[in-house]
Amino acid sequence: MQDTSGAAGYLNELSFTDRFHRELAPSWLNYVAMLNDFQPQPLLQPFTYLDLGCGFAQSTLINAAALPHAEFHACDFNAAHIEAAKAVAERMEVSNVRFHACSFADLLNDSSVPTFDFIVLHGIYSWVDADVISTVHALVSKLLRPGGFLYLSYNCYPGWAAEEPLRKLMNELARVKSGDMTEKVQWSLQEARSLGTPSFRYFRENAGLQDALESLARDPVNYVAHEFFNETWTLHYSVDVLDAMEGLGLTYMGSATLADNHPMLTLDPQAAERIRALPTPRLRHLAEDFAVNRRFRRDVFVRGAPASGQGGQGKLIDDALIGLVPGKETLNTRVEIPRGRLSFQQPFIDDLQSLLAGGPLRLGDILSRLGRSARSAAEIRQNLLFLVAAGALMPFSRTRSER
Ligand SMILES: C[S@@+](CC[C@H](N)C(=O)[O-])C[C@H]1O[C@@H](n2cnc3c(N)ncnc32)[C@H](O)[C@@H]1O
Missing domain, CATH: 3.40.50.150 (Vaccinia Virus protein VP39)
Incomplete structure (x- = not known):
């Protein structure tokens, strides 16, 4: 009988890592x-x-x-x-x-x-x-x-393209190793690292692969198993x-x-x-x-169709509730973003910090309490969105009692 559950190609031998996303x-x-x-x-x-x-x-x-x-x-x-x-x-x-x-x-x-x-x-x-x-x-x-x-x-x-052949190599290595999945993963990684020298042109011509291997060696083995050793990886x-x-x-x-x-x-x-x-x-x-x-x-x-927006004016976001990240309540003037770093002025950060100390607020309310002119409101909105994007602030849910 044909197995249509998808279990045949899926790695079930090791549990996945237990994380909050x-x-x-x-x-x-x-x-x-x-x-x-x-x-x-x-x-x-x-x-x-x-x-x-x-x-x-x-x-x-x-x-x-x-x-x-x-x-x-x-x-x-x-x-x-x-x-x-x-x-x-x-x-x-x-x-x-x-x-x-x-x-x-x-x-x-x-x-x-x-x-x-x-x-x-x-x-x-x-x-x-x-x-x-x-x-x-x-x-x-x-x-x-x-x-x-x-x-x-x-x-x-294209970000994974260079590593795609590395996965094949590690899977082929795992096939010839006896033992359980943990042993296979650890051995294949070790072998791949020993092959990952500049004398192999694949590694020489794909800068960053050796670092990728080193970083994989530091990851939990069940994460590496599920990421790389699943039969299907598309x-x-x-x-x-x-x-x-x-x-x-x-x-x-x-x-x-x-x-x-x-x-x-x-x-x-x-x-x-x-x-x-x-x-x-x-x-x-x-x-x-x-x-x-x-x-x-x-x-x-x-x-469905995107009929629900407000004509692209970008104002729906003003209704979002945003606040300080629990455990990281002190805002800094500099935050990391994918392109590098962003800097904000100290008085803005100080005002925001004291405003949010009491808990999350509607973005529109933060704007009206921090902004004065229309121009500064647009700038402040952008700053707030960038702080959320950088992980310095985060979105919250309203509770039913706040309705
Ligand atoms: C990589 S884990 C991700 C787990 C979780 N979503 C997370 O990110 O922490 C993939 C999960 O999907 C389950 N899974 C894979 N294929 C499945 C299928 N065909 N039916 C039901 N569950 C499946 C696996 O058992 C595994 O727990």
Whole structure:
């Protein structure tokens, strides 16, 4: 009998790492929408959320605990992941997550599953085969409500292109080594590092590969196993993903890697000008990946046409709630961005710091309390958005009591 679950090509021998991904939070995804002038989901009302390939479901559990009036679903065919997630849910007394210990194919056939306002897939799309990708598309098509948001992350070209053959080399090495997966991964890495000398022209002519190997050697072995040793490992071009999603009736809204929504933070002026001169939005979308040599994307789509924006005036974002990052409450005048560093004036940072000391505020309210003239309001808005993009501030959810 043919196995259609996708389990055959997927590495199930080692558990994945247990991490929280802030980009999966409904408030973060709403921020992406508002930043790009799309209506956010109304989070104060009950809503539904599906995490496909949830792993240990840390992100979903935390989001569910924070938003108890919403209904979360988490699906993964690795029974160990789901058992551990269920145990945490019980310990944390989180009762608004329904777990599905099954494959995506089984979930597709489960008629008891509702439709969703959010569907998220983190770390899935590049590591499953074409059949599973078709199943994911069918799930999105069947289960994402009109106006619902899809988060899809994946490894992309051209940033990973140089490392693609390295993965093949390490997988071939692993095949000849006996032992369990941990031993195979560690040995293959060690062998690849010993081959990774300038006398091998592949390494000599691809600067950075030796550093990549050294950094992999420092990563947890189960992360390296899932990243590199899965049987399926597909790099995507962002425009191909765009086409596939458009085929499902979805529109690209923006990136959950917040800096990627701000060309000023990622592109140098020459690259930005060349990209602007390209004839179609599709080409500009692709060319940005080449300009920054992007290797990982966190795309956010909405189901349906972009009719909900406010005519591109960019003011929806003023309704976003932003605040200091818990644990990093002191703002600095300098922040790191993909192109280097940004500096802000000390009086601005001091005013902002004292304004936000009492908790997150609506961006529009921060503007009216810090800004005076229309011009300075536009500048302050940009500064605030850049501080969020740099991770110095972050988006928050309103609570139902703040309604
Ligand atoms: C790389 S992990 C990502 C886990 C989690 N999303 C995160 O980012 O922390 C991929 C997860 O997807 C699950 N998975 C892969 N293919 C699947 C399928 N066809 N059906 C159900 N789960 C699947 C794996 O078991 C694994 O837990």
